[in-house]
Amino acid sequence: MSFLQPGLLLALPMIALPVIIHLINRHRHRTVSWAAMMFLLDAKKMTRGMAKLRQWIILLMRMLAVAGLIFALSRPLTGLWFGSVAGGATDTTIILLDRSASMEQQNLQTGLSKRATALNKLSEILEKTNSGTRVVLIESANLDPMELNLKDDLTSLPQTGPTSTSTDIPALLERGIEYIEANQSGRTDVWLCTDMRANDWDAVSGRWESVRSRASLLKGLRLFLLSYPDKADENLSVRLNRVRQDSSPTQAQLLIDATLHRESISMEPIEVPIGFIINGTRSTHTVMMEGSEFNLQGHAIPIDSKLEKGWGRIVLPSDSNPQDNAHHFVFANPSIQKTVIVSDDPSFAAPVSLVANAPMDRLLQYEVDRVPTADANRIDWESTAMLLWQGVIPKGVLAQQIVNLVNSGRSVIFFPPKSPSNNEIFGHGWDKWSKKTNNMEQPGTWRTDAGLFANTQDGKALPVGNLSIYRHCGIVGTGNILAHLESGKPLLTQAPTTRGGAWFCGTLPQATHSSLAREGVVLYVMLHRAIMNGSRALGMARQITTGKGALDSTTGWTPLGQEQDAFILNREFHAGAYRNTDSQQLVALNLPEGEETPGVVVEEQVEVLLDGIEYQRIDDQAGSLKSLASEIWRIFLLLTSLALVIEAILCLPEKKPTQQILKPS
Amino acid sequence: MADSRQRDFLEPAVLAKLLGRPLHARVPMLGNVSGRHRSPIRGSSLEFAEYRKYVPGDDLRRLDWRAWGRSDRHYIKEFEADTNLRLCFVIDTSGSMNQRPEGGLTKLDYAQRIAGSLAYIAAQQGDAVGLYCAGKQFHKEIPPKRSSAHLSMVLDSIGEMEAKGETGLPEALHEAAEKIPQRALFVIISDLFMQPSLLKDSFQHLRFRGHDVAVFHLLEDEELNFEFKRPTRFLDLEGGASVLADPTLIAPQYHKALKKYVKEVDEIVRDASVDYHRVRIQEPYEEAVARFLIRRTPKKGGK
Numbered sequence: 018m019s020f021l022q023p024g025l026l027l028a029l030p031m032i033a034l035p036v037i038i039h040l041i042n043r044h045r046h047r048t049v050s051w052a053a054m055m056f057l058l059d060a061k062k063m064t065r066g067m068a069k070l071r072q073w074i075i076l077l078m079r080m081l082a083v084a085g086l087i088f089a090l091s092r093p094l095t096g097l098w099f100g101s102v103a104g105g106a107t108d109t110t111i112i113l114l115d116r117s118a119s120m121e122q123q124n125l126q127t128g129l130s131k132r133a134t135a136l137n138k139l140s141e142i143l144e145k146t147n148s149g150t151r152v153v154l155i156e157s158a159n160l161d162p163m164e165l166n167l168k169d170d171l172t173s174l175p176q177t178g179p180t181s182t183s184t185d186i187p188a189l190l191e192r193g194i195e196y197i198e199a200n201q202s203g204r205t206d207v208w209l210c211t212d213m214r215a216n217d218w219d220a221v222s223g224r225w226e227s228v229r230s231r232a233s234l235l236k237g238l239r240l241f242l243l244s245y246p247d248k249a250d251e252n253l254s255v256r257l258n259r260v261r262q263d264s265s266p267t268q269a270q271l272l273i274d275a276t277l278h279r280e281s282i283s284m285e286p287i288e289v290p291i292g293f294i295i296n297g298t299r300s301t302h303t304v305m306m307e308g309s310e311f312n313l314q315g316h317a318i319p320i321d322s323k324l325e326k327g328w329g330r331i332v333l334p335s336d337s338n339p340q341d342n343a344h345h346f347v348f349a350n351p352s353i354q355k356t357v358i359v360s361d362d363p364s365f366a367a368p369v370s371l372v373a374n375a376p377m378d379r380l381l382q383y384e385v386d387r388v389p390t391a392d393a394n395r396i397d398w399e400s401t402a403m404l405l406w407q408g409v410i411p412k413g414v415l416a417q418q419i420v421n422l423v424n425s426g427r428s429v430i431f432f433p434p435k436s437p438s439n440n441e442i443f444g445h446g447w448d449k450w451s452k453k454t455n456n457m458e459q460p461g462t463w464r465t466d467a468g469l470f471a472n473t474q475d476g477k478a479l480p481v482g483n484l485s486i487y488r489h490c491g492i493v494g495t496g497n498i499l500a501h502l503e504s505g506k507p508l509l510t511q512a513p514t515t516r517g518g519a520w521f522c523g524t525l526p527q528a529t530h531s532s533l534a535r536e537g538v539v540l541y542v543m544l545h546r547a548i549m550n551g552s553r554a555l556g557m558a559r560q561i562t563t564g565k566g567a568l569d570s571t572t573g574w575t576p577l578g579q580e581q582d583a584f585i586l587n588r589e590f591h592a593g594a595y596r597n598t599d600s601q602q603l604v605a606l607n608l609p610e611g612e613e614t615p616g617v618v619v620e621e622q623v624e625v626l627l628d629g630i631e632y633q634r635i636d637d638q639a640g641s642l643k644s645l646a647s648e649i650w651r652i653f654l655l656l657t658s659l660a661l662v663i664e665a666i667l668c669l670p671e672k673k674p675t676q677q678i679l680k681p682s
Numbered sequence: 683m684a685d686s687r688q689r690d691f692l693e694p695a696v697l698a699k700l701l702g703r704p705l706h707a708r709v710p711m712l713g714n715v716s717g718r719h720r721s722p723i724r725g726s727s728l729e730f731a732e733y734r735k736y737v738p739g740d741d742l743r744r745l746d747w748r749a750w751g752r753s754d755r756h757y758i759k760e761f762e763a764d765t766n767l768r769l770c771f772v773i774d775t776s777g778s779m780n781q782r783p784e785g786g787l788t789k790l791d792y793a794q795r796i797a798g799s800l801a802y803i804a805a806q807q808g809d810a811v812g813l814y815c816a817g818k819q820f821h822k823e824i825p826p827k828r829s830s831a832h833l834s835m836v837l838d839s840i841g842e843m844e845a846k847g848e849t850g851l852p853e854a855l856h857e858a859a860e861k862i863p864q865r866a867l868f869v870i871i872s873d874l875f876m877q878p879s880l881l882k883d884s885f886q887h888l889r890f891r892g893h894d895v896a897v898f899h900l901l902e903d904e905e906l907n908f909e910f911k912r913p914t915r916f917l918d919l920e921g922g923a924s925v926l927a928d929p930t931l932i933a934p935q936y937h938k939a940l941k942k943y944v945k946e947v948d949e950i951v952r953d954a955s956v957d958y959h960r961v962r963i964q965e966p967y968e969e970a971v972a973r974f975l976i977r978r979t980p981k982k983g984g985k
Binding site: 042043045046047048049050051052053054055056057058059060061063064068069072668 | 777778779780781789873875876877902905910912913914915916917918919920922924925926927928930931932933934935936938939940943
């Protein structure tokens, strides 16, 4: 139990007051001379049973009345999680808000989303416990701490509104910890409001170790996990995999590949009318969906053959989560899928050039430019979708140009040079080459859910395990390891970047180092995925995911097919199709991949992830109107009254038999 | 001055009022001189008692000639004999008789006043008056006699009484029952704070000896109501151990014990045909005495 006026609990020893008064009364007795001792002695004998018990009950009732009064004045709250007596008052309350799209899952009866429910409850509890507490909001989209005025309505702040982003829970916690460390915030309550999506929690991330170790060092930190893990009764989400413009002199059409995900209790087959809106024109295609996933392949929608570019979206009927019912896209004549290979080693450049030039999509043009390391300064950075760098990691201007390339959404894959240097880029560098031996090694584990080695769309794994690695160069850095060798050494690592992609491959494709070129498939998929990733940032139409920095500039974007909305500053967090008024470039912003996956982290996983951190989990439900903490002083007042009534009844004098006694028989 | 101080329990005004109401015995008395009480022996008073058949040897002067004339049968007409009574006061002089209500008389003071008044009335009627003080520490016996000097001695003794120690009432009653051979009126004035079974034996003993027994049971309001607001140490007036008690806690049980005691006393006095008067010492004693005298007055036409 917690109290709004815990200071008044110092008066709790007053509970003993009735006993003290009783003892004082006994001590300060009067003395009288008495004749009728025989009745007195008889009465004392009889008093040993129920009467004594009654007296004790009277005392107990008096104590209860005092206790009830003190508790009532202390304004108790239900719930065990806020400002408990032992913990005392809180200096700072930090709200870590998961604003991911999945938090918009609604309770269809109340119309409240998980996010809105959490905010309502936090608002209420902050209103009740606003005595001198600093409230700081860190929301998942911006990750910037923002001090709140207690008078602010949490639900009406633009920083707490819905977004089409996903959440990086470890990063959110790290930001909270950084804030506490930087501000010495004293006793701090951290409220993490999340729907526990496995995609957001990223349980395999190496950052959890850092979170645990840093948080366990913080004194006075209490973490409250306000979780909304309940799944939707019925929710459909859609993701566009690919949109292609297939033009011929006679007809033009858009070919759309999309995937529908279904989250449901029953899993009965259902008909889903899928709406396609192309430049404002709507068409519907109904499909029968069985199971939790449906792939729509090559759905053709005729378009004007003269149309060079346009926008559109796939929409599903409304359900419990409106955020994942639409996927926006833009299309334009595709840009050239240009790969620049920087290497002084022809044995490296030749196979990768071949692979990069082999068209994966017959509608696209592929181009490869081979550049020696000495001529790297002549690279046309603007038209490059992917850079393959096999050489000493550059420094200075060249390094900055590569960073800019990646930050603009393009891809770069670094391959180890013959003689690695100590240079680093994206926090990564090269260690030493392994010695030449006849022994080969194979990849042990690799990530199949995301990254360059992810499974194919039909769920089949790439034959990464069949690769043979003869020579391996160590990768220095703490990025996301996508593949390990059997010895545990990283084979492919992705460096953390805000946009684009930077990978480090610990071997070379030529036969002296690995079977990458010989077996081809893995190298082909790997390179073309990187090209596809990089080419999204090229051309007049770009498909990008929402998130901080998704758009090059925050202004100059006009929504397409939508009303002008109020999210001017945070457009990058909201799905939609936009046109840049200056460059006329089209951009489609959509949910990050994985956000529609309904899996949640289970309790055991959470315990492991937060091991060593004092936390309390409060499971709630979207739309729940049950308060996290409600004042219950009335109950205590009622108890006080009840105790006083019982005490009064027990103290009622019995009828005096005097008059009756005086009548002689 | 010494006399007046010792007899301040006698109030002339009260006595003047009470003298108008004679003291009657409820049973025939066996006095040794003529008086105003019925005697079991037939005598020559004006009060007709009964007819009985003539037996040889009866005095022919007592033959009812008119009855013989009407019925041709011989009847002797008998008349009541009037005699005096022996009035014995048995006053409890135990320490408990020192119980005094706030600003009032002690039970012993009250008893002195009742006894003094009745003794005076009885002496004025020509009855013999005696006194027994029933206390283990203060014990006194004055056999009943009817001289004025004896009355003076009795009154002096009443004035000198002190309440202390334990009660010796049952023993005193047994002793008196044995020592007074002829019928007498025993007026017992006490708070009767003892086991009722002890009283029962004493009363039965007195009744067995043919005595008329009257009891003034003196009680005080505090003893009846037991209205104390805070814990109190009760000091035993008869010298026993003191008791510390919370009256609010034990009051119900106290009343229960008191009620049980009163019920037992009522049964005992009823069984023993005792003329029982329960008296609150807060009420004026002359009212208690007057009530006592009135209740003993024979009803009109009764015997």
